[in-house]
């Protein structure tokens with residue numbers, strides 16, 4: 222949905238803050254020995270996010286329904302401040318990730334997994350913002366590849382390239398859009414006519 226500047230940029234602060242709070246809660250609550258498991262859950266959650274990002278984009282955002290209508294607006298206006306406000310996304314993560322993880326694995330697993338998924342979501346927001354809003358790219362090699370991948374998603378008539386922070390799931394699940402051959406990248410004739 223359309224957001225104000227505060228709502229749009231707020232995510233970039235809210236999520237790191239929650240992850241720090243979760244980390245501090247762990248340190249205050251636990252004796253030594255739990256940190257490694259917590260860190261493993263964070264890493265696992267961040268990795269899991271990359272798959273969730275791919276699946277949510279491929280299904281809910283492109284297969285019809287209310288979320289597809291909202292996402293279509295981003296496709297029409299890629300630089301507009303469109304997103305999910307934190308007052309919706311934070312309770313959603315709490316309900317769908319933290320609560321079941323707490324019931325199944327306890328506080329450490331829930332805190333770590335939720336923190337990892339939130340870190341992944343935050344990074345997704347950063348990458349997507351950089352792709353659409355920055356002309357001079359930081360970490361050019363990493364971002365320019367992802368920008369090309371995502372721009373093909375926006376502009377190709379063929380559906381695909383659903384990953385934003387990684388191209389891995391598109392490669393593994395066969396949804397990579399083949400880049401059109403540009404004059405610069407077109408193969409040269411071996412024996413050009415003179």
Ligand SMILES: [Zn+2]
Nearest residue numbers: 278282292374
């Ligand atoms: Zn899309």
Ligand SMILES: [Zn+2]
Nearest residue numbers: 295299353371
């Ligand atoms: Zn986009």
